Structure formats: structure tokens, C-alpha cells
Amino acid sequence: MIPAGGRSIRDSLERLWTSGTLIGMTDAQLLGRFNEGGQAAEAAFRALVDRHGPMVMGVCRQIARRTQDAEDAFQATFLVLVRKARSVRVGDSLAPWLYGVAYRTAHRARARASRYRGGEVEVAAESVDAPDLDVPPILHEELARLPGKYRDPIVLCHLEGRSHEEAARLLSWPVGTVSGRLSRGRQLLRERLERRGVSVSTVILAGRWTPGAATIPPSLVHPLVGVAAGTAAAATLSNSVQSLSRGVLNAMLLNKIQAVSMVLVATVAASGGVAWATRPVQEKKPADPASAPSPQPKRVDVRKPADPSATPAQAFSVPPMPRRKNSPNLVSGMPHLRSPSIIVAESPDRRSLLALSLQAHKGWKSLPIPEGVTAAPVVGQNMLALDYRGKIIREVAAFSSPRGDWTTVELLEPAEGELHPCILSMAVIYQVGRDIYICDAYPRTWTVLHLKGPEEPKIYASESDIEVLQGNHLHVYNMKMGMFLPGVEVNLQPFRGNAPAEAAR
Numbered sequence: 001m002i003p004a005g006g007r008s009i010r011d012s013l014e015r016l017w018t019s020g021t022l023i024g025m026t027d028a029q030l031l032g033r034f035n036e037g038g039q040a041a042e043a044a045f046r047a048l049v050d051r052h053g054p055m056v057m058g059v060c061r062q063i064a065r066r067t068q069d070a071e072d073a074f075q076a077t078f079l080v081l082v083r084k085a086r087s088v089r090v091g092d093s094l095a096p097w098l099y100g101v102a103y104r105t106a107h108r109a110r111a112r113a114s115r116y117r118g119g120e121v122e123v124a125a126e127s128v129d130a131p132d133l134d135v136p137p138i139l140h141e142e143l144a145r146l147p148g149k150y151r152d153p154i155v156l157c158h159l160e161g162r163s164h165e166e167a168a169r170l171l172s173w174p175v176g177t178v179s180g181r182l183s184r185g186r187q188l189l190r191e192r193l194e195r196r197g198v199s200v201s202t203v204i205l206a207g208r209w210t211p212g213a214a215t216i217p218p219s220l221v222h223p224l225v226g227v228a229a230g231t232a233a234a235a236t237l238s239n240s241v242q243s244l245s246r247g248v249l250n251a252m253l254l255n256k257i258q259a260v261s262m263v264l265v266a267t268v269a270a271s272g273g274v275a276w277a278t279r280p281v282q283e284k285k286p287a288d289p290a291s292a293p294s295p296q297p298k299r300v301d302v303r304k305p306a307d308p309s310a311t312p313a314q315a316f317s318v319p320p321m322p323r324r325k326n327s328p329n330l331v332s333g334m335p336h337l338r339s340p341s342i343i344v345a346e347s348p349d350r351r352s353l354l355a356l357s358l359q360a361h362k363g364w365k366s367l368p369i370p371e372g373v374t375a376a377p378v379v380g381q382n383m384l385a386l387d388y389r390g391k392i393i394r395e396v397a398a399f400s401s402p403r404g405d406w407t408t409v410e411l412l413e414p415a416e417g418e419l420h421p422c423i424l425s426m427a428v429i430y431q432v433g434r435d436i437y438i439c440d441a442y443p444r445t446w447t448v449l450h451l452k453g454p455e456e457p458k459i460y461a462s463e464s465d466i467e468v469l470q471g472n473h474l475h476v477y478n479m480k481m482g483m484f485l486p487g488v489e490v491n492l493q494p495f496r497g498n499a500p501a502e503a504a505r
Helices: 004-022 027-036 039-064 067-084 095-117 137-145 148-159 164-171 175-195 202-206 218-229 239-270 499-504
Strands: 342-346 352-357 364-368 373-379 383-400 405-419 427-432 435-440 447-450 458-461 465-470 473-478
Touching: 027 039, 039 067, 039 095, 039 137, 039 148, 039 218, 067 095, 067 218, 067 239, 095 137, 095 148, 095 239, 137 148, 137 175, 148 164, 148 175, 164 175, 175 202, 342 373, 342 383, 352 383, 364 383, 364 405, 383 427, 383 435, 405 427, 405 435, 405 447, 427 458, 447 473
Parallel strands: none
Antiparallel strands: 342 352, 352 364, 373 383, 383 405, 427 435, 435 447, 458 465, 465 473
């Protein structure tokens, strides 16, 4: 029998040996070691907390502002990691994934504190002079909206203080790619913040956003390690931490369900399985796949709605029924427009439009109509746009059902007389002269393509992208990335024979 003192010495030596073997492991390897269980699991989880804890704590402090709320968000972030460890798929660095969880958790903590205190969250006295609070929460709000290819290097270099070479190794990118995307990401952040009337110091954008040498109190780490290793119950963490983690886990599940649902809806709609009206359909024998032509993007006239569900004047409703005593008074129409995901109505004074998303659950959102302009709503499946008429039209707006809010953009050159939108399933397009304005369902900002050539642009659209051809210059808007890719010159002649198909084989 080993004496108690000998067992303690043996356990200490085993922990020391295990810690030594973890040095140099990537986050994916540490996560795998944690999922395997055993004594190495505790050391692997502690190594992940030590490696990314300062970044997570810095983000939580900058968003939640109050010390107690930030500490709750910190513990909840790593508790989510414990719960999701077996389903997380990461490369060599867990930092981008942890940043996303920390951002959501800290926002929940801040919103909860604001509700409990009946107003804005104030920074606790002990945190006012903290240097990491120089970074405003709105900067993280815009960072979270950046495409991953710009957000991930910013997280690694500006939040974790890694060099371009280290970030390139962790992301498996060339160093030049990391440097270029860092520069472009900072530029996008600055532009988006300026549109919202926020000026952020160049020193802050170019430097490190979180303190690198921050020490995480052991009182925050030990309970987490105990829960992760299975030696302590989750009840050892506060109710606040458990509530935050449950909220974030539920939100992640809902986002996953919504993403899968959107893919299914898009697939069914693309195959012609969705229609607004029911009518007899004659079945056709399926064509031979080998002889079927490859699908081509459809050309869109931006002066007409492209979404077959888009309507400027129809209200979708339950058919009226004969009125009986003590029964609902069902009517054939109402003084508003609707689609399966959007309801829009006019204010009593007819100077603003009220829109409600049936997906985002954010309540009614109002849009004032500029003086001297009339705006008739055009309702699509997921987007709402406006048909403008007036002497001078200086701005346009669109409402996104998935986002649940209006987004406006000031035109580079005012339009005169009238301006009509093109509504796709997940985007709205306006064209004013050589300027193309695109608002898709998820980003909060408009994307503007300013064309300089004399040729009239041609616009094509599909479920995944919008293509603008001016002369022989092709510009592609990627729906998933929410941005235009760099333009390219192309040959305007059709492909000869079956050359593309042969190349594909």
C-alpha cells in the first residue's frame, strides 16, 4: 500500500510530467487530449485556459464593462467549451471560436445587467482606469460581423498579440496573406465605425487590444478545471454563470437550426418546390442527367422584382369565412402587406413605415420617409424594399427579416423622378446610373459598386452570388462573404464546344 504522502508525491510528479508533454501542442491536439479523458484531460483544459484566458477576459471586460459581469462571462465562455468540446471543429488555434463565444456571452451579461439596473451599464469603479477598456464595445460588434477571413487574423494578432508569422502558421496561410487581410480588416472596421459616427484611434486599431500579461484569478480557474475534469459539479459555479452558458448554448443551437433551415428552403425554392399559389401540376418524366444542360445564372432586370413572391400591392391572408355568432371575424384583407416572414404597415400620419420580422423577434421597426418623396413597400420572401418617387431621391432603405431591422444608405449621386428595387430571395438591388447598391439579408451595411466605364452594366443573380458585367469587366458579389470580390477582365465570347465540360472531366 502506498502511503498518503507517497500518493500525493506520485500525483504531483504525474501532473508535472503531463504538463511537460503538453508544451508545443496545438489547440486541436489539446482539445483531443481533453476529450480522451483521464488525468491528461485536466492538464489539457488548464493549458487551454492559460493560453487563451487573457484574451477571453479582455474581451469580456471590454464588452461587459463591470468586473463581476466580466468574470461571469469569462467562466461561462469556458463552460460552453466544456459542453461543446466534442463537437467543436477547429484548426491549430481555438482563439477565433473562443472569441465568438466570449463576444456572445459578454453581450448577454451586459444586457442582463442593464435590465436589472434599469438602464445603461456603468463601469465599476475598480475598472475605470483599466487600459483595456479604451476599446469600445462597438468595435467588437463590428469585428464580429466581419467575414472570418478578416476576423480571424485580427483575433490572433490584435487580441492575442501573435506575430504575423505565428498567425500564418496557425491559420495555414502565407505570411503575405495574413498581412494583407489584417490591413483590409482594419480598413473595413474603420469604415464601418465611421458610418456609425464612431471615431477610433489608429493607435488602438494597430496595437494590441487586450493586455497580454493579464493574470486570471485562481478563484475563477479552479472551479472551471474541476467541472471540466469531472471532479466537481457545475453547481460549484454561480447561477449567473450557468444561466449565461445555457443562454449561449441555446442561441448556438438555434443559429444552427436556422442555418440548416435556410439551406433547405433555398434548396427547395431553387428546385421549384415553393410557390405562392397552389395549382395543378403535371408530372414530367425526369430528363437524363447526362443530357441536361448545366444550370445558368438568371439575368435580372433591376427595374423589376426578381423574387416571384415580391408584391407591391397584395396582402396574403386567410380566405374569409361566413360569419357565425361568437366566431372570429375573418376578412379578406387588412390595411398592411405581408409575406411569410415580414409585415409592413404605414404610420397614421403616413410619414413612416413600420416593419415587423416574424423571424428575428425584435418588435416593430420604424423608417421615416424623407420630405418630398413617396415610398411604396415591395415585400419579398425575406427582404422588403421601397419603390421611390420624388423630385430628388437621396437615400434608399431595405428591411431584412433574418436581421429584423432597416438599413439605409445615402446615394453617391441622387436619383430623380423614380427609383425601383430588384428583390431577390436574400438580397435587394438598386441601380442609379453606374452605381450598384446591394443589401443582403445578414450584413448591417450596404455594399456599393461604383462603375467608371461608359457601358451599361448587366446584372445576373443566383442563390449564391450577384454578377455585374460592364463591358468585359466582371464583378462578383459573394452572398456568403457579404462583399464584392476584386473585378476581373473576361472574354465576352461564349465557350467553344464542350471545352469546359471536357476540362471538368
